Amino acid sequence: MTASIITIGDELLIGQVIDTNSAWMAQELSKHGIAVKRRVAVGDSWDDIWRALDEESLHSGIILITGGLGPTADDITKPLLCSYFGGKMVVNEQALANVTHIFENLYKKPVSPRNLKQAEVPDNCTVIMNQRGTAPGMWFEKNGKVFVSMPGVPHEMKGMMEHDVIPELCKKFQFPIITHRSLLTAGIGESALADLIQSWEENLPPHIKLAYLPNYGMVRLRLSSQGSDDAVVKETHQHFQELLHLVRDYLVTDRDEPIESFMGRLLQSRKETVCTAESCTGGFISHLLTSIPGASAYVEGGFVSYSYAAKESLLEIPNELLIEKGAVSEEVVRLMATHSRERLKTDYSIAVSGILGPDGGMPGKPVGTVWIAVASKSKMVSRCFHFRFDRARNTQLTAVNALNMLRLLIISPPSSA
């Protein structure tokens, strides 16, 4: 019993929005042992949606549909589903009460006729209440297959998935246990990693799969197995332990988490604090660190010293040094690290200054040149990088490399610093 996800909306086919719903849904389904077989995006076209329903019901027993349930004229999903499953539209009293409640209590506006229409549903579906918006979800069954239609607004869809759809699916079907174990490495490429673990990989049993997921200069390795008994879970765990040992020199974290999450746990466990002094990344490193709940335990604050003047006034970088060496220089970035740490009285600091593009390159300092320094009370490490990508990717690469440099500084034995 596998699932297909159908997302509906012209905006997905002209690339105006990135589909984050499908990834979230797949993750949640996977946790509950529901394997996603396919994800399909189609436009707001009657024929295309109809054909997608036909096709996906050949592939999967569970078809989850998002999008196309809004109150505006471009949304055709609801009448289409009504027709596809041979029902007629009726007003659902509970959905009507929900629309009225939301307008009166949350939006504090009168309900328009357009919004009242959201309470109309096909009479052959089970209505799923939307606790975060006005469009109800709909659960249909046909030939033993389940079709669920949900709004495309991410937090509305998430509410329905968590509170209704997944629990109902788990009641209705028996799913296998799927086990995923992931680890994250830094400082080694995909091919070198593959060479390093080749003989281990060749000896993996066929029901345990390994995937390489390279991203921003790091490589995530994921082991996946499917099985309905504990033996498979234990077996996967054992292979994962062997893998951890093989990659130990490059290991960032043995969890499925980004490096900023690992850094948060590391700092919190050591009861230590960090601050940032960012030029080219403009606050992105600080944003990553504070995106983790509970970051106030270890993030003190930071500086965005984007201009020369800001570097001088916020971080006391001497004007002569900026003139002589340039803002993108080892001397400046080390001073940024020192002064920010002193100023905010933290255990560690991260400082970056670089040229992320597309413009701003100069002789000897092409676009992509970035200096990073990380410091503790007794140690300082600085390093120059040359990134070759676009502004967004260079920003990401700078941030993860800076966090990884701090990680290495923290975990390295005192003598080797």
Add this chain to the structure above:
Amino acid sequence: MTASIITIGDELLIGQVIDTNSAWMAQELSKHGIAVKRRVAVGDSWDDIWRALDEESLHSGIILITGGLGPTADDITKPLLCSYFGGKMVVNEQALANVTHIFENLYKKPVSPRNLKQAEVPDNCTVIMNQRGTAPGMWFEKNGKVFVSMPGVPHEMKGMMEHDVIPELCKKFQFPIITHRSLLTAGIGESALADLIQSWEENLPPHIKLAYLPNYGMVRLRLSSQGSDDAVVKETHQHFQELLHLVRDYLVTDRDEPIESFMGRLLQSRKETVCTAESCTGGFISHLLTSIPGASAYVEGGFVSYSYAAKESLLEIPNELLIEKGAVSEEVVRLMATHSRERLKTDYSIAVSGILGPDGGMPGKPVGTVWIAVASKSKMVSRCFHFRFDRARNTQLTAVNALNMLRLLIISPPSSA
């Protein structure tokens, strides 16, 4: 002649990565008049990939495939394509030279046998050179349909699409002109907007489509038309002008751009500067502002005053005020706006302090409470928001609302402030 996009990888089906490739590809194709009909994601499974190729060639004449071309054992796309199109694997000399060149000159490492295998391609395809990585792209033709396989690494795929795939497709086929015009509104919901423009929308000709794209408290409206002559373009333009007039009170920008990009153009045209003082958003607003190329013309810098101590030492917020009113208060956020602007000598400042969740709520200040202040030399506006979502979404909502408040402060006539 429409296109289908097939993305390959188990990681897409367990939601471990978000598929940003498809959106980018759809956007580029759309610009060149190539309509994307479907996007499909399948796992690293021989049968599923094979069936996706069969199915999509019924839907579309152009099938673009990404993923599954890496050097590691989980990548099966290349042998599958070889078999699907009935070829045999041969070493491609140009691809071999590319792999060798990249290892010797960029990675400065010896080429491993595993990487040399990347130069092997089916003998019945046209090889597309990869200028940013080792895996070559492959162009197949069968029954008048085009199949192109590209790596899943975003910047490698982008390079191939821009330099080879799109130009070749435009040479081979004649595409219609597709016109999109988008605008962004703030301060009005999707339904109210629909009511406001209802009679205009009802009078749209059938070949011009309107889409509502709500996102983070703003709504984007998009007009799309298809036609091979200038008349349709002109007609779309005229309807767009009418729409602009109807929504003028809520209009942020008449381009397809995020608010931070509009703010950049606004500030740059006025030769004015901005700084930030962020608590709960931890640098995210500053990151958004500096994510726009050329931001150094108007972003001076900013403060991340995450802790009480940082608020005191960086922004001179009196400890007594923090104790008396709390960090999340109108008084504190106004002082943050004033002091950051004075400190960095900018024309404007943005200051935020709030509780984004999941924890940290307190009596009278539940999770989601956010104070925002924006200031100029002569004006200051502050406002309290109550967001109801998760940490990431609350961060986004805080940032776009803060930028919108600054926009309104800048464009409002002096008397109304």
